[in-house]
Amino acid sequence: MVPSPSSSYLSIIVLLLSVLLIDSASIEENFIQCLSSYFSSNPKQFSTIIITRKNESLFTSTLDSTAQNLRYLTPSTPKPEFIFTPLNESHIQAAVICSNKLGIHMRIRSGGHDYEGVSYVSEIETPFIIIDLAKLRTINVNITDNSAWVQAGATIGEVYYRISEKSEVHGFPGGICTSIGVGGHIAGGGFGALARKYGLAADNVLDAKLVDANGRLLDKEAMGEIPFWAIRGGGGGNFGIILWWKIKLVPVPKSVTVFTVSKTTEQGAEDIFNQWQEVAPGLFDKDLFIRVIFQPVSAANKTGRIISTSYNALFLGDTNRLLKVMQKDFPELGLTEKDCLEMSWIKSVLYIAGYPNDTNPNVLLQGKSTFQNYFKGKSDIFTTPVGAFQELSRRLLQEDNPLMIWNPLGGAMWDFNFYDTPFPFRSDFYYMVEYLTLWHNASEDVSKHLDWIREIYKYMTPAVDDQRRVAYVNYRDLDLGVNKKNATNFKEAAAWGNVYYGVNFKSLVKIKKKVDPENIFRHEQSIPIDLSIKV
Numbered sequence: 356m357v358p359s360p361s362s363s364y365l366s367i368i369v370l371l372l373s374v375l376l377i378d379s380a381s382i383e384e385n386f387i388q389c390l391s392s393y394f395s396s397n398p399k400q401f402s403t404i405i406i407t408r409k410n411e412s413l414f415t416s417t418l419d420s421t422a423q424n425l426r427y428l429t430p431s432t433p434k435p436e437f438i439f440t441p442l443n444e445s446h447i448q449a450a451v452i453c454s455n456k457l458g459i460h461m462r463i464r465s466g467g468h469d470y471e472g473v474s475y476v477s478e479i480e481t482p483f484i485i486i487d488l489a490k491l492r493t494i495n496v497n498i499t500d501n502s503a504w505v506q507a508g509a510t511i512g513e514v515y516y517r518i519s520e521k522s523e524v525h526g527f528p529g530g531i532c533t534s535i536g537v538g539g540h541i542a543g544g545g546f547g548a549l550a551r552k553y554g555l556a557a558d559n560v561l562d563a564k565l566v567d568a569n570g571r572l573l574d575k576e577a578m579g580e581i582p583f584w585a586i587r588g589g590g591g592g593n594f595g596i597i598l599w600w601k602i603k604l605v606p607v608p609k610s611v612t613v614f615t616v617s618k619t620t621e622q623g624a625e626d627i628f629n630q631w632q633e634v635a636p637g638l639f640d641k642d643l644f645i646r647v648i649f650q651p652v653s654a655a656n657k658t659g660r661i662i663s664t665s666y667n668a669l670f671l672g673d674t675n676r677l678l679k680v681m682q683k684d685f686p687e688l689g690l691t692e693k694d695c696l697e698m699s700w701i702k703s704v705l706y707i708a709g710y711p712n713d714t715n716p717n718v719l720l721q722g723k724s725t726f727q728n729y730f731k732g733k734s735d736i737f738t739t740p741v742g743a744f745q746e747l748s749r750r751l752l753q754e755d756n757p758l759m760i761w762n763p764l765g766g767a768m769w770d771f772n773f774y775d776t777p778f779p780f781r782s783d784f785y786y787m788v789e790y791l792t793l794w795h796n797a798s799e800d801v802s803k804h805l806d807w808i809r810e811i812y813k814y815m816t817p818a819v820d821d822q823r824r825v826a827y828v829n830y831r832d833l834d835l836g837v838n839k840k841n842a843t844n845f846k847e848a849a850a851w852g853n854v855y856y857g858v859n860f861k862s863l864v865k866i867k868k869k870v871d872p873e874n875i876f877r878h879e880q881s882i883p884i885d886l887s888i889k890v
């Protein structure tokens with residue numbers, strides 16, 4: 356039947372109206388409808404896992420729950436249309452399919468510790484939704500074959516705890532901060548106190564399960580070796596949604612030794628720090644990890660502040676052997692027996708993370724961060740000692756709550772080749788340095804803090820070959836550059852792509868084009884699809 360003109364006008368009007376009416380309610384309704392069709396089930400069942408502003412308090416508490424950087428929770432920060440909190444793998448597959456179908460932009464969140472909040476805020480496109488994996492945190496440890504399957508929403512602290520529950524002599528080389536999520540953390544590398552013995556978390560991944568851009572659930576075999584390479588250090592939010600990692604457990608002694616020795620300028624801090632720069636990565640025993648934390652403290656005479664440098668260490672052995680190693684490698688610190696504490700590996704995790712010494716390890720099961728801050732971080736990875744003690748100290752004293760952490764590389768970090776995983780900073784690289792500034796008051800002048808950290812970063816420029824200035828993708832820094840909406844421009848993204856991935860960046864761009872040609876997984880610093888280079 357040929358429609359009469361009037362009914363055809365009518366349908367055009369209906370069509371126009373429906374286009375005009377695509378507001379937030381209908382994005383959510385369309386999404387629910389799409390999910391329901393996928394499961395052929397009652398739409399009502401999704402009302403508890405799709406959290407919208409209709410329930411403002413639940414929306415806010417869910418959004419805030421794991422968001423580590425309060426800078427990205429201010430009222431003026433863009434908010435998601437809704438937060439989807441999947442309960443199983445098929446929910447995630449369906450969410451990817453439905454987002455594609457409806458053209459809804461997704462952000463993926465596991466532990467919410469992204470330095471620049473890109474897992475829960477989009478500053479480059481609206482509307483967007485969050486797929487929050489917080490409810491997917493199962494951990495299955497298998498001591499018999501030295502492995503564990505861990506779900507992306509678990510924190511690294513939960514992983515450590517579940518391993519320690521099964522064995523006192525197994526561990527995993529992940530990050531120091533225990534509330535980071537394994538989803539984003541391992542995807543970006545994962546560096547901690549066991550790195551000099553075993554490398555990064557990503558160096559110790561055996562298998563993974565990910566939902567790709569088409570909504571397929573793929574393990575290592577199904578995705579293939581090349582994408583499997585890319586997801587182990589190529590950065591979160593680029594290639595798919597990681598649902599599970601299969602990690603390799605590593606041996607740790609039944610008892611390890613820790614210490615923290617602090618030195619001020621009066622106590623010879625400069626010479627000791629210069630010596631640490633010379634020897635920490637290259638010479639130290641692989642069992643020894645000593646990081647240096649710079650922080651202002653109040654002077655003993657209570658007038659003003661001075662810089663304290665804390666040597667915060669884990670040794671995979673007992674005090675006797677540690678004292679011998681220190682006598683040989685780093686006598687300048689003057690470590691004594693009474694500085695040393697022997698404890699189980701899991702207690703050392705709490706110690707290095709800064710918990711009070713009587714904390715029960717089950718605190719790690721709280722599953723979220725105990726402190727949230729306003730903060731800005733930047734990082735460098737140096738190839739030579741740089742000295743700079745006095746000027747760095749002077750600058751740190753000018754800021755309210757600065758923190759600077761020097762992490763030694765070397766040891767097992769140098770046993771891997773630069774192309775073994777996307778993290779390329781191997782045998783030439785001595786230490787990763789983190790500059791941080793923290794504040795707690797929403798009404799403070801943010802630009803003051805940003806200026807301070809940008810200045811200290813600028814000051815350190817001569818210490819690096821500027822052409823090769825590099826940084827760790829897990830310490831995300833949007834100052835390095837930001838994807839524009841629909842960015843495909845290689846030149847722009849190269850600004851930070853080369854910084855985070857060095858020589859591996861080009862490979863990652865090629866893989867991205869293969870596995871996510873529509874750029875479904877994107878954010879401010881996602882790996883671009885370069886249309887101008889031949890791949």
Ligand SMILES: Cc1cc2nc3c(=O)[nH]c(=O)nc-3n(C[C@H](O)[C@H](O)[C@H](O)COP(=O)(O)OP(=O)(O)OC[C@H]3O[C@@H](n4cnc5c(N)ncnc54)[C@H](O)[C@@H]3O)c2cc1C
Binds near residue numbers: 466536596597878
């Ligand atoms: C207080 C603090 C301490 C830290 N300490 C360390 C440390 O000791 N060692 C270290 O190496 N790093 C450390 N980090 C950095 C940390 O490793 C990164 O911020 C990491 O990305 C956090 O992972 P997440 O899942 O918590 O973050 P999220 O904010 O959830 O995600 C980070 C990125 O990964 C993406 N992503 C999240 N989940 C997935 C997933 N399932 N699949 C694919 N992509 C995903 C997000 O979209 C985002 O791009 C620290 C960060 C903070 C804030």
Ligand SMILES: *[C@@H]1O[C@H](CO)[C@@H](O)[C@H](O)[C@H]1NC(C)=O
Binds near residue numbers: 410412413
């Ligand atoms: C909002 O969610 C909370 C937690 O699920 C619930 O207790 C409360 O009744 C909800 N409020 C409304 C108005 O739906």
Ligand SMILES: *[C@@H]1O[C@H](CO)[C@@H](O)[C@H](O)[C@H]1NC(C)=O
Binds near residue numbers: 442445446
């Ligand atoms: C996931 O949950 C839905 C119900 O919401 C169910 O229909 C589906 O079978 C579940 N899938 C898996 C893999 O458990």
Ligand SMILES: *[C@@H]1O[C@H](CO)[C@@H](O)[C@H](O)[C@H]1NC(C)=O
Binds near residue numbers: 497
């Ligand atoms: C643990 O690994 C062993 C050896 O691969 C295997 O036989 C066993 O079934 C696994 N146990 C569990 C609970 O998966």
Ligand SMILES: *[C@@H]1O[C@H](CO)[C@@H](O)[C@H](O)[C@H]1NC(C)=O
Binds near residue numbers: 657
């Ligand atoms: C207090 O101690 C600091 C650092 O040790 C020193 O620089 C300062 O001069 C002292 N002030 C007084 C009043 O003694």
Ligand SMILES: *[C@@H]1O[C@H](CO)[C@@H](O)[C@H](O)[C@H]1NC(C)=O
Binds near residue numbers: 696712713
């Ligand atoms: C734990 O800390 C308390 C207070 O700081 C201290 O008195 C005690 O000796 C410490 N215990 C150990 C085992 O270090």
Ligand SMILES: *[C@@H]1O[C@H](CO)[C@@H](O)[C@H](O)[C@H]1NC(C)=O
Binds near residue numbers: 797798799
């Ligand atoms: C926060 O900063 C504002 C402006 O500087 C100040 O007025 C207020 O007292 C501060 N609040 C707290 C709790 O420090």
Ligand SMILES: *[C@@H]1O[C@H](CO)[C@@H](O)[C@H](O)[C@H]1NC(C)=O
Binds near residue numbers: 840841
């Ligand atoms: C960005 O991508 C969307 C979806 O693919 C498309 O509709 C839009 O036209 C693009 N915008 C630009 C500026 O290219």
